[in-house]
Amino acid sequence: MTETPKKKVVRVESPKPAQRAGGGAEGSERSEPVWTPTxxxxxxxxxxxxxxxxxxxxxxxxxxxxxxxxxxxxxxxxxxxxxxxxxxxxxxxxxxxxxxxxxxxxxxxxxxxxxxxxxxxxxxxxxxxxxxxxxxxxxxxxxxxxxxxxxxxxxxxxxxxxxxxxxISWDSPSQEQYAEETNIIEQLTGEDNVFWVKGGSVFHVCEAVPDVNKESKDGQIYQGTVAAAHEAGKDRLTKRWQSEATKYCGYTEEQVAAVEAKLAGDTPTDEQQSQDPGAQDPAPTEDPAQTEEPANAG
Incomplete structure (x- = not known):
């Protein structure tokens, strides 16, 4: 079982979810989806x-x-x-x-x-x-x-x-970046919800990730939307989100592969989805082979 974090988790409330033009099936046809703020x-x-x-x-x-x-x-x-x-x-x-x-x-x-x-x-x-x-x-x-x-x-x-x-803006934010990050999180987890700590520069898939459970300035883990994470000063979603998802957050490699396929524009057919139930269900599942957490973050 995934070990429950000892640090306090604080939700950062957003008045309304961020808006993305052309969401849903229509939005998936856009090569560069547009993100708009609340x-x-x-x-x-x-x-x-x-x-x-x-x-x-x-x-x-x-x-x-x-x-x-x-x-x-x-x-x-x-x-x-x-x-x-x-x-x-x-x-x-x-x-x-x-x-x-x-x-x-x-x-x-x-x-x-x-x-x-x-x-x-x-x-x-x-x-x-x-x-x-x-x-x-x-x-x-x-x-x-x-x-x-x-x-x-x-x-x-x-x-x-x-x-x-x-x-100078060293890591310039863009509408395309916000849209892609939101799509990744929503397709993987089913909701726009990420985790971060004070002092860090990136945000993460779930609260069980070792990087957010390390000692931080105020001893708290924050959770909220992708937009809220950026507003809190985080530059981007961690580049190790795939390994985080499978090693610490309870998602399968098939679920991660399905998200990557959608990002690449290679959406699985209905027949492929029916043969791969893990790609349809965004809810986290436990992998018996991953019952013991590695010592280091992904």
Whole structure:
């Protein structure tokens, strides 16, 4: 029997399940199914984007003040210039963090390549806009000596690099990714329900997986929809979901193979399904050969 986890399991409630265009049999014919957020998630993402835009606008405003007033003073007020550089960096990073969270709630589609790139990398683009002109003008300024230029310019470069790193989306979310992950979980388990822990970067098939039972920051396992897992900061479904499903979650290799076949567009015929009852029944079953858990996660 699968060992019951000792950690407390906490359900993360979602107001409504996430919507996917073209669900059911019709949706399975789409090569790239489209995922759409709930109205609540969409509204929350919009609020985050508005706040991020305000923070970025203020950051660029500070840059303009530094360029058109501070750098024109004789002598240049160094402490004020440095304060403006640091404040611009803080505002830029704050906007980027909010923008990334909005993208988790309401991701772009990979089908629209230009929008997908801009939406996911806008934080880095704004950071460059907010700092690069100022840094160039600092080094070109005639009212500053070499030591002052090195100090202000060096600080500007460091803050630019930090703000750009925070602005880059290293694992950009997409509608297609959310749709595929939701399809995998629903086809395998019969419901949109996954598990994760604080501090981890991925979510898992069931609560019995060793990775979610390791010691974590708050000693809890969270469960909720794929969308809720992404909102909680998880980048993706674990790449080992197949081995997790068979080793720890009670699903058979036939059930996993059936899900993989559907993902590949190779849907089994009615005759094949009738010969493979395990592929029809999404409910977990015990495999006598798997009564003892391996020591390590899949």
């Amino acid at each position: 109205p609540e998630a969409k509204a929350k993402a919009t609020r985050f984007r508005i706040i991020a835009a305000v923070l970025w606008a203020v950051a660029i405003g500070l840059e303009a003040f530094a360029i058109f007033w501070v750098l024109k003073q004789v002598p240049v007020i160094m402490w004020l210039l440095i304060v403006l550089i640091v404040a611009t960096g803080i505002l830029s990073v704050g906007g980027s963090l909010l923008w990334k969270q909005a993208n988790r709630l309401d991701p772009a589609s990979k089908n629209d390549t230009a929008r997908f790139f801009v939406q996911n990398q806008l934080g880095a683009i704004i950071a460059i806009i907010a700092f690069l002109p100022l840094i160039i003008l600092i080094f070109m300024n005639k009212n500053m000596d070499g030591k002052q230029k090195a100090l202000a310019g060096g600080i500007g470069i460091v803050v630019l690099l930090v703000a750009t790193l925070f602005g």
